[in-house]
Amino acid sequence: MARARSEARRAEILQAAVEVIAERGYRGASLGAVAERVGLTQQGLLHYFPTKEALLVAVLEERDRWDTGGGSHTSAGPWRLDLLASLVDYNAMRPGIVQTFSALLGESVTEGHPAREFFTERYEQVRAEMAAVLRAEFGDRLPSGLTPEAAAPLLTAVMDGLQYQWLLAPETVDMPAAFRAFLTLLHGGQA
Amino acid sequence: MARARSEARRAEILQAAVEVIAERGYRGASLGAVAERVGLTQQGLLHYFPTKEALLVAVLEERDRWDTGGGSHTSAGPWRLDLLASLVDYNAMRPGIVQTFSALLGESVTEGHPAREFFTERYEQVRAEMAAVLRAEFGDRLPSGLTPEAAAPLLTAVMDGLQYQWLLAPETVDMPAAFRAFLTLLHGGQA
Incomplete structure (x- = not known):
């Protein structure tokens, strides 16, 4: 109780x-x-x-739980590429939490930062999830010949990297459109 | 004098x-x-x-000048896609400066940060440079059908995003190999 x-x-x-x-x-x-x-x-x-960092890490963990539909982190569960695009749409409507993620990620690469372990483990899981999503979509090879495991860090990097560009210039950078352009690239063309 | x-x-x-x-x-x-x-x-x-931020911004500006061969920022000058891959190879040998860039970029998205203007302007320039590099390589359309302008933010995002993954797990993430996989994607396959 x-x-x-x-x-x-x-x-x-x-x-x-x-x-x-x-x-x-x-x-x-x-x-x-x-x-x-x-x-x-x-x-x-x-x-x-x-600490503030502990609170913010808990907020990001909670967001991850919500975003993956309440499922476990390690399950590829509900994700599909088109749902990822919807997640990016959704993120474009919540700059505060995206800013928190991006600022804390930046801090986490410095020596002995309390959020370092969270981000290191999160990336490990996210790359595995993204590889599973890509395998479900494309099988063992993407149209480009890349394996899902080779493309997974790129998919992850594009999502994170676009967030920085968008946070700094929200009027100039259309984050959802840019992410969809990346999906076009993964599909090997405007099919 | x-x-x-x-x-x-x-x-x-x-x-x-x-x-x-x-x-x-x-x-x-x-x-x-x-x-x-x-x-x-x-x-x-x-x-x-x-301030420390002013010093670090000056260090990053100096690095940009060196990396672009002493040329002006706005000129697409010496860049080619294969040279970008070499730059990523080089970055993988200098974690300190990559960490500085990544940490300061993270801070810069917070309210009123002194490095915000630097990064906002830098991205504007880098996207223009990357679009010029892509146009020199592919003409007005990439194999995927994307325009150079649509692919430029993705190229930039991948470079930045991979740096975070690599800084957090240098033993797991092969940043130069991952960047080359992205170039394969841009070329539309393992040609």
């Missing part, structure tokens, strides 16, 4: 964090602002999430 | 910063460490670069 209450509180905090991120962006998403929204002291919040 | 001396000093500081970054990484590259290496006080260094 105490555990269920604690779980519910945790979920409430994550929801509040998502809202604060959406309203104020990555920098504005302080532990204090999130604590205030759920009616906790900052000290009380630290009981659930000891 | 004073101006020439100042320019020389500036170049010396940038060189020292590149060395400190290579040895200690992004976090270790403090203004103090760079000042020490060139025999300046930190106060003296601030005369040339008022």
Whole structure:
């Protein structure tokens, strides 16, 4: 019972964090602002999430769970290439969380950063998922002759890389259209 | 004469910063460490670069100048797709500067960051350069039917996105091989 209450509180905090991120962006998403929204002291919040990074990593994990339809990370489950395109459409409507992902990913490559392990493991899983998606779509070879395993890091890289270009110039970079152009490339042409 | 001396000093500081970054990484590259290496006080260094971000942006600008053969940013000048592959090979041998680029890019998407303008303008230029490279290689249409302008953000995104995957898992991700796989994709197959 105490555990269920604690779980519910945790979920409430994550929801509040998502809202604060959406309203104020990555920098504005302080532990204090999130604590205030759920009616906790900052000290009380630290009981659930000891650092801002820990809170943000939990937010990103929660997003991943939602985006994959509540399924496990390692299952290729519900993904298909056209659903990935819809996910990119959806991301283009939530700059706050995309900014949080991109800023934290940038920090994570520095020495001893607390989010490094999260991103390292996440990429391992995402590449495996993307390879499974590509195999389901194309079999053992893409039209270009690439294997799904060779194309998976590229699919992942394009999604991440386009986010930076879009965040910096949302009026210039049409992220959903660019991602669909990449799918055209994977299919070997405008078929 | 004073101006020439100042320019020389500036170049010396940038060189020292590149060395400190290579040895200690992004976090270790403090203004103090760079000042020490060139025999300046930190106060003296601030005369040339008022913040760590300003110094790092200058380092990245200098790298861009070197990488493009000393040519102007806006000229498509010496670039060809096979030279881009060589640049990726080269980057795989200098993790410090790649880490600096990637970490600063991540920070730059947050509100009011001092490197935001640098990266926004840089992407504008890089996309134009990449479009010119692709047009020189393929003409007005790639084998996939994409225009050079549609493929340019993808080429840029793949380079940046692969760097994150590689920095987080250098033993797992073969960045140069992955980039060459992308070139195969652009060419429409293993021709």
